[in-house]
Every structure is written in C-alpha cells, then in structure tokens.
Amino acid sequence: MGSPFGIGAPARLTGKAVKGTEQSLMSTLRPHFSSAGFKHGARLAVPAFPGFIMFALAFGAAAAQKGLSLGETLGLSAFVYAGASQMVGLEIWQKVWTPSTILTIITVTAVVNVRMILLGATLQPWLRDEPKLRSALNLFLLTEAGWIISTRYHSEGGRDVGILLGSAAILYVVWLGATLAGYFAGAFVPDPRRFGLDLVMPVFFSIMLVPLWKGVRPALPWLVAGLVSLVVHALVPGYLFIAAGALAGVVAGMLIE
Template sequence: MSALRSHFSLAGLGQGARAALPAFPGFIMFAMAFGTAASQKGLSLAEALGLSAFVYAGASQMVGLEIWQRVWSPTTILTIMTVTAVVNSRMILLGATLHPWLKDEPKPRTALNLFLITEAGWLISTRYHSDGGRDVGILLGSGLTLWAVWFVATFIGFFAGALVPEPTRFGLDLVMPIFFGAMLVPLWKGPRPALPWLVAGAVSLVFHALVPGYLFILAGALAGVVAGMLIE
C-alpha cells in the first residue's frame, strides 16, 4: 500500500515538465492570440502580462478583453467579475477530482497546484494517476511549465500585435474554440456522456441569439449540469 501513497519528488517534477511538451503548440498559439488582442485593445504590457501571470485563465482572459474598458464603472466591474467566475467555475470540478491525490499534501503546495491547474495539465496528471502513478511532482511540473510557456507567449504575442493589424484575417479569432475542441477529444467516452455537452452548446447558442450580454455562458453551463443529472 505504501507504493500507492501520494508523494513528491524532483524527478517527478522533471517528468511532469516533459509530459507537458505536447500541449505547447496549443498553449503558445492561444497565449499569443491573447497577447495580440490585448495589445490591440489598448492594454499596457504590464496589464497583459499581469493577467497572464495572476489570472492565468485563457478563456476568461479572452472574454474579459471583450468587456475591458479604459474607464471603469461599477456595472462593468460586476459584469467582468461575474463572467470570469462563471467561465472559471469549471475549475472547481477539476480541482475536486484531484482531492484523493492531494489530500495529504502540504497546503501551500496544494494551493500552488490548484492555481496552476489547466485542462491540459489536468489531463496529463489524471492519466498518470489512473495508470497508478502517485508522484505529485508530475502535476506541479506540468503546471509550472505550462504557466511559464503561457507567460512568455503572451509577451511575444503582445509585440506581434503590431505586425498583425487584422487578427481575423489570419484566423486568430478561432484559436480559442479550436484549442478547446481539441481538448475535448481525449474526454470522449461515447454519445451518451456527450449529451450534456450538446445540450449546453445548444442552449448557449439560443441564449446568445435571443438575449444580449453574457447570460448565454451561465445558461449553457446550468443546462449542461441539469442534463447530466437527468441522464445519470
């Protein structure tokens, strides 16, 4: 049983960094697209890098840019807070699945692991864990590596924005949906478990067409949850 207990090693840290390599192309393109969009939106380099360093949530960063204002009002602040919270709420579920692995870890390291968690890092780590691996260094190593790649690619993308005056002309606006579409492929387990995805997407599209603002995100998420509960 001792071999199945969670532990941490520097060797696992390096292994996690190497395991993150396949996610580099998607992360680099996504972060560069954000850096480019941030530059063209009028954010300073410090603001763009601060978002990538401390918010570190690609979808929320992109959505936040759409709401971003040079002069803020209480309504705008509340809107961006709500939308960011809803988009990032998926991380609650990802974090919950890691509890059996992290429950005996020191709290500071657990907090760092949960801050760094992304869909890509989660997939890498849960595959390793499901195969019997218990070295938490894998989770931290992949998380730190992907965070560093995201930060550097944001920096590059910020300056590349001046060279790409029309991002849509080169399809850079499609980076986010393509990235998340690719991330869904390893999660495919047949048509029945995918039904909540379909329901969430359909409800989001309907709300987006009929209701102004960002209510479609919340509506789609709730519809997917309800559909999942009914199916189970």
C-alpha cells in the same frame, strides 16, 4: 527434535519477505512527491505546448490591439492565468470602468471559471496529504491540459504528485512567454481576425475535449450546453449565453445520471 533452521524457518522468512513486499507496494501507491516526477511531468506536458503557445499569442495580440499596457497584459496572464476568462475579459474591457461593467466582468469570468472547482475537487484524494503551500501552488497552476495529463497518469496507477506540479509549472512558463511574444506581435497584426486568431479559443477547447471522450451518453451534456448557448446568444444580447449554457449542461448531466 527439529533444527531451528528446518522447514519452518524458510516459511517464516518467506512470510516476512511477502509482508515487506506488500508494504513496499503500498508505499508506492500512496501519493508522494519527487523531483524525478516533476521533471517527468514537464516532459509529459510538451505535446500541449502548441495549443498553449497559439492561445497565449492570440491573447497577447488581442490585448495589444485593445490598448492594454504590457504590464496589464502580463498581469492578467500571470495572476488570472485562465485563457478563456482572459479572452472574455478583453471583450468586456473598458477604458472607463463603472460598477455595472465591473460586476459584469466578475460574473462572466466567474461562470467561465467555475469548472475549476470540479477539476480541483477531483484532485483532493491526491493532494490531501500534501503540504498546504504546495497544494495551493498546484491548484493555482491548474489548467485543463495539466489536469488531463495528471489524471491520465493517476488512472494508470501513478501517484507521484511531482507529475502534476511539473506539467503545470512548465505550462505556466510557456504561457507567460507566449503572451509576451504575442503582445509585441500584436503591433504588426492590425486585424487578428484576418489571420483567424479569433478562432484559437474554440479550436483549442474542441481539441481538449478529445481525450475526455467516453462515449455518446456522457457527451450529451456538452451537446445540450452548446445548443443552449447558441440559441441564447442568437436571441439575447450580452454574455448571458455563457451562464445559460453552463446551467443547461449541469441540469442535463444531472438528469442523465
């Protein structure tokens, strides 16, 4: 009779070891949250600081020049927290509000921010098992820069949701601090255009497009949206060019796909 510690035993032990290894690997592939991931996400966001700081400085300075109070300026940055919408909102900002101007600013900012629906949807597989409160915080703090950092990490096999929240949280703090500095600097900059601060927004978004480049074909909707926006802006007064460019880009993307 064979010994219970014969050839079969190592095979069984090996099988159990392999199964344990597979379970351990699967657990690391599941979305999870850790403080170490939070800290690492904050470090990954450092390269985005210059763009965020310049954008927020420009907004703070422009808000001061527009006549907004410090509370109104910080409130926009803290609760709206959408640089492009904040800049567009300043263009429409009125000292005396009417129903038509309120409707205009709601419509324009909604169109500018509609992209966040798509960015948030791409995070659903990552956040679906997260606590609702933390998911809501992640989605509130979502920006293009944080999204790029996190999705790149996710595409490389990472599953720590702390990366998403850590990068988002540090960028939020930087945004508020730079807005505050920009507001006080605005008192010393009588004409922001003289220093090229009005170019911060287009330059920032142009740079943000670089990591998203995946070839000519996927970039065609960007080109169509840009051209349509320029044409409509030249022909039609107001802010219709924003909606026209967005819709043209969506239609072009659907036709290409």
